Amino acid sequence: MDTCPICNTYEMKRKYTFLACSHCGFMKTRELPLDSPGSAVYTPHYFRSWGMEAEDNPSVEKMKRKTARFLLKKIEDLTPKGPLLDVGCAFGHFLQEANDRGWDVYGVEISAFAANLARKKWGEKIIHDSFLAAALPEKFFHVVIMSDVIEHFPDPRPVLEKTKKIISPKGTVVIVTPNTKSLSALLMGRRWPHFNPKEHLIYFNPETMKKALENNDFELLKLGPSPKWMNLNYLNSQFTVYRHPLFTPIINFLVRIAPQPLREIDVPLLMGDLLAIARKKDT
């Protein structure tokens, strides 16, 4: 029998091609891999959806840094600057923005391709490993950020347990992940683009995120939608790799008719993600 890892109710029922907890709504793919995310998935091909198969791309960096700036402003209202760890740091765009704002930045990245590119800039401050296996100092980081990461793990519990260990007293964890109760999820049902059972193994909603954090002695400080800055070229790369019956043709069409400068204008979009910021309780 499948146990819900959030509320421990023993009822996970079929929903689309997933399992959903009938008590709290937490969802997971039906056949989870036993291990943490396998690095085999995160090859250069994975980053093709970013338009970055070969090397860094200045237009992607500019765009990703706008989203980073939004998140960092929220974090800086709640946490004094100090060591910051980006879990799944990819090419280090978030780290670059954080560094420029005065944070002491570190990254963990499972993809050898992305980690090697990030290391050119940040050297030993980038650990090429899975988060669960990585050797990290305890009670050290003022902030641990996981943006578009936790949904790639088969079970959130060891991820949050490890986060709790490495965060400094009163440090904060920042999580951005698809929200199954977002407007886009409710409108699109099984066709929601975030439903991608090979890569996204678990799915939260605001209530299950709050519960998962509280289960690990975190106090929720902020919970809300998380915009991402995107441009047409990037959306086109995304929807070419992750084909969607409605969006792929629309975006392909817009890219064909829009002049290049228009295709590179970054706009904040709500893509159905939630943002949770939580502080470690005194324990």
Ligand SMILES: [Zn+2]
């Ligand atoms: Zn549950």
